[in-house]
Amino acid sequence: xxxxxxxxxxxxxxxxxxxxxxxxxxxxxxxxxxxxxxxxxxxxxxxxxxxxxxxxxxxxxxxxxxxxxxxxxxxxxxxxxxxxxxxxxxxxxxxxxxxxxxxxxxxxxxxxxxxxxxxxxxxxxxxxxxxxxxxxxxxxxxxxxxxxxxxxxxxxxxxxxxxxxxxxxxxxxxxxxxxxxxxxxxxxxxxxxxxxxxxxxxxxxxxxxxxxxxxxxxxxxxxxxxxxxxxxxxxxxxxxxxxxxxxxxxxxxxxxxxxxxxxxxxxxxxxxxxxxxxxxxxxxxxxxxxxxxxxxxxxxxxxxxxxxxxxxxxxxxxxxxxxxxxxxxxxxxxxxxxxxxxxxxxxxxxxxxxxxxxxxxxxxxxxxxxxxxxxxxxxxxxxxxxxxxxxxxxxxxxxxxxxxxxxxxxxxxxxxxxxxxxxxxxxxxxxxxxxxxxxxxxxxxxxxxxxxxxxxxxxx
Amino acid sequence: xxxxxxxxxxxxxxxxxxxxxxxxxxxxxxxxxxxxxxxxxxxxxxxxxxxxxxxxxxxxxxxxxxxxxxxxxxxxxxxxxxxxxxxxxxxxxxxxxxxxxxxxxxxxxxxxxxxxxxxxxxxxxxxxxxxxxxxxxxxxxxxxxxxxxxxxxxxxxxxxxxxxxxxxxxxxxxxxxxxxxxxxxxxxxxxxxxxxxxxxxxxxxxxxxxxxxxxxxxxxxxxxxxxxxxxxxxxxxxxxxxxxxxxxxxxxxxxxxxxxxxxxxxxxxxxxxxxxxxxxxxxxxxxxxxxxxxxxxxxxxxxxxxxxxxxxxxxxxxxxxxxxxxxxxxxxxxxxxxxx
Numbered sequence: 001x002x003x004x005x006x007x008x009x010x011x012x013x014x015x016x017x018x019x020x021x022x023x024x025x026x027x028x029x030x031x032x033x034x035x036x037x038x039x040x041x042x043x044x045x046x047x048x049x050x051x052x053x054x055x056x057x058x059x060x061x062x063x064x065x066x067x068x069x070x071x072x073x074x075x076x077x078x079x080x081x082x083x084x085x086x087x088x089x090x091x092x093x094x095x096x097x098x099x100x101x102x103x104x105x106x107x108x109x110x111x112x113x114x115x116x117x118x119x120x121x122x123x124x125x126x127x128x129x130x131x132x133x134x135x136x137x138x139x140x141x142x143x144x145x146x147x148x149x150x151x152x153x154x155x156x157x158x159x160x161x162x163x164x165x166x167x168x169x170x171x172x173x174x175x176x177x178x179x180x181x182x183x184x185x186x187x188x189x190x191x192x193x194x195x196x197x198x199x200x201x202x203x204x205x206x207x208x209x210x211x212x213x214x215x216x217x218x219x220x221x222x223x224x225x226x227x228x229x230x231x232x233x234x235x236x237x238x239x240x241x242x243x244x245x246x247x248x249x250x251x252x253x254x255x256x257x258x259x260x261x262x263x264x265x266x267x268x269x270x271x272x273x274x275x276x277x278x279x280x281x282x283x284x285x286x287x288x289x290x291x292x293x294x295x296x297x298x299x300x301x302x303x304x305x306x307x308x309x310x311x312x313x314x315x316x317x318x319x320x321x322x323x324x325x326x327x328x329x330x331x332x333x334x335x336x337x338x339x340x341x342x343x344x345x346x347x348x349x350x351x352x353x354x355x356x357x358x359x360x361x362x363x364x365x366x367x368x369x370x371x372x373x374x375x376x377x378x379x380x381x382x383x384x385x386x387x388x389x390x391x392x393x394x395x396x397x398x399x400x401x402x403x404x405x406x407x408x409x410x411x412x413x414x415x416x417x418x419x420x421x422x423x424x425x426x427x428x429x430x431x432x433x434x435x436x437x438x439x440x441x442x443x444x445x446x447x448x449x450x451x452x453x454x455x456x457x458x459x460x
Numbered sequence: 461x462x463x464x465x466x467x468x469x470x471x472x473x474x475x476x477x478x479x480x481x482x483x484x485x486x487x488x489x490x491x492x493x494x495x496x497x498x499x500x501x502x503x504x505x506x507x508x509x510x511x512x513x514x515x516x517x518x519x520x521x522x523x524x525x526x527x528x529x530x531x532x533x534x535x536x537x538x539x540x541x542x543x544x545x546x547x548x549x550x551x552x553x554x555x556x557x558x559x560x561x562x563x564x565x566x567x568x569x570x571x572x573x574x575x576x577x578x579x580x581x582x583x584x585x586x587x588x589x590x591x592x593x594x595x596x597x598x599x600x601x602x603x604x605x606x607x608x609x610x611x612x613x614x615x616x617x618x619x620x621x622x623x624x625x626x627x628x629x630x631x632x633x634x635x636x637x638x639x640x641x642x643x644x645x646x647x648x649x650x651x652x653x654x655x656x657x658x659x660x661x662x663x664x665x666x667x668x669x670x671x672x673x674x675x676x677x678x679x680x681x682x683x684x685x686x687x688x689x690x691x692x693x694x695x696x697x698x699x700x701x702x703x704x705x706x707x708x709x710x711x712x713x714x715x716x717x718x719x720x721x722x723x724x725x726x727x728x729x730x731x732x733x734x735x736x737x738x739x740x741x742x743x744x745x746x747x748x749x750x751x752x753x754x755x756x757x758x759x760x761x762x763x764x765x766x767x768x769x770x771x772x773x774x775x776x777x778x779x780x781x782x783x784x785x786x787x788x789x790x791x792x793x794x795x796x797x798x799x800x
Binding site: 436 | 529532559560562563565566570571572573574579580581582583584587589590591592593594595596597598599601602620621624625627629689750785786787788789790
């Protein structure tokens with residue numbers, strides 16, 4: 001009996017991959033553990049092994065094919081004597097996309113999860129780049145790498161250190177290619193010792209360098225949080241302005257997919273509380289690039305919160321010699337009149353999707369991306385609330401002491417007379433992150449919850 | 461620690477010996493004055509005195525060169541005076557005044573001097589050790605031959621981040637000297653109750669870092685060991701560990717009644733091993749100085765310390781606007797190594 005071999009999911013966030021190379025050909029006999037193919041995921045190139053034994057009857061996907069969806073049949077194994085030519089596969093060839101074009105389309109394909117809406121057109125009040133600037137489509141991952149590479153080219157004292165940043169090319173491929181260009185002096189693999197290497201990074205900043213310290217995830221930065229707060233954030237003040245830590249701590253933050261309670265925390269509100277730190281949490285690739293370049297140049301310690309799920313999302317990025325985004329300037333992604341939705345980072349996916357659906361019901365939502373959480377662009381939020389008279393905040397982090405809580409208080413104190421309804425905070429649930437798929441989905445914020453909240457504040 | 465005479469053959473000139481006497485005595489008199497001002501309520505919070513440990517920093521500073529860096533914990537007054545920071549600025553920081561090194565915003569535990577390459581003054585036990593390795597990392601990156609002295613105590617020697625740092629300093633061959641100031645009590649816990657090994661300097665061996673035990677009550681022995689360590693680091697051989705056995709005469713901080721040891725133990729150390737008295741004896745016995753010479757030094761120090769106390773009382777409290785300054789830098793602070 002023929003056995004279909006399916007495109008495997010080889011990382012928590014992998015939805016599709018590239019079939020880089022077949023290591024078997026039709027007619028080969030394979031047994032369990034033999035390497036069938038090399039598959040490039042969103043994180044790395046992986047060897048894919050056979051589970052069953054048999055004869056390779058048919059290779060369904062050509063090598064070099066990009067964008068092969070997880071669970072697409074890629075080959076068929078047959079038994080001795082079985083005729084491969086008579087095989088009919090379940091979804092067969094038409095599920096397998098043609099090799100991707102050089103520039104993948106920005107909008108995610110149909111099979112992408114509901115939390116990945118088409119990239120909306122941004123309308124910044126003051127645009128981040130001049131009208132008519134040439135644009136290119138880039139993933140957040142590529143934008144982050146380009147930001148680091150550009151800053152490393154222009155300042156010899158910028159270097160990057162962290163676990164697997166160099167020879168492995170980045171646990172999430174964000175530092176891909178940096179070792180080749182800049183060498184092992186400036187792209188430094190560390191042992192798995194967050195507390196220690198964060199401290200060494202801070203000391204190097206005291207000593208005149210501009211370190212970029214990558215945490216494989218911010219969950220691991222808890223081991224290093226003393227150095228981040230007590231050493232990096234407070235020294236400028238404690239020294240009466242004599243010395244500080246011009247550096248960036250960066251890495252993925254918040255929930256990925258199905259990685260459980262210890263790998264899924266959003267630290268936005270924690271770090272945003274600390275005077276002496278700056279905190280950025282970009283959503284789009286353009287903001288990721290522009291803000292990271294600003295962060296590297298900033299003379300203060302910057303917490304740069306990325307998101308594993310966003311790494312693979314594509315956006316339009318301006319083609320400019322030196323594109324930066326200033327801290328403390330929110331971006332209005334969508335103008336509206338009935339309600340202000342304030343979010344940041346991956347929360348923007350829910351905010352924008354909710355706004356799309358609300359528009360169908362005739363509710364006009366203004367969607368603001370804070371982009372940086374310290375400093376926060378209060379002015380843009382207050383101005384918007386004075387126009388719409390209602391506000392909903394959206395974030396994936398826990399509810400108690402959230403960014404939404406803080407904004408609610410700020411709005412109450414500064415725009416009380418303009419409010420027609422209480423501000424509602426949509427947040428992740430007040431629970432450790434569960435593993436089960438259905439529970440995890442409910443632990444995170446959902447678009448439906450954002451829509452419900454907007455309907456509450458607009459009394460619909 | 462067995463009582464022992466100071467090094468029989470001083471590896472220094474009489475002038476240098478007199479300088480060490482001066483520097484150690486300055487620290488002692490300064491700390492005595494600080495204790496007094498604390499008692500008067502002029503100094504608040506935590507105040508950790510260095511009395512008894514003077515030979516450690518004075519001996520190591522004698523082995524250092526211009527541009528070398530130092531970083532330590534919260535028991536930091538001695539290190540600052542030994543590296544040439546102004547006693548007025550240190551004392552005024554203790555009293556929380558505008559004229560202090562951190563404009564009154566740091567206090568006893570948090571002072572810094574870019575000019576003297578003193579990087580603090582850190583209050584979390586052990587945290588200064590990776591920071592010190594980071595300073596050395598910067599020098600190695602910039603390609604100069606400076607070394608960093610990263611001081612910590614026998615208590616901090618049990619912190620995990622010390623060993624994370626040993627590992628990285630060794631694989632990256634960082635020019636850092638880990639100075640374990642073993643004063644034998646981690647606050648109130650004796651070394652044998654808290655530390656698995658008696659010889660802490662051997663803890664670098666698994667990481668490939670050479671270590672050496674040093675008599676910290678003998679300034680000349682400290683200097684000699686320091687020179688060896690500096691030469692090792694400057695030659696690009698990576699880190700070095702010096703465990704300097706010393707003794708703190710006073711409590712852990714001003715509020716420590718020190719019930720964990722006997723008065724006799726402290727008195728015996730003062731009588732038999734005092735680092736200042738032994739240099740004084742060397743100077744007099746070797747006829748390198750007369751009683752009058754030393755009296756002149758004593759008088760000079762008394763004047764410096766009294767002046768610092770006066771300055772620390774007269775310097776005004778920081779302006780209220782200072783509450784809101786130095787939280788963020790507008791410019792990248794220029795590291796003193798940037799030019800390389």
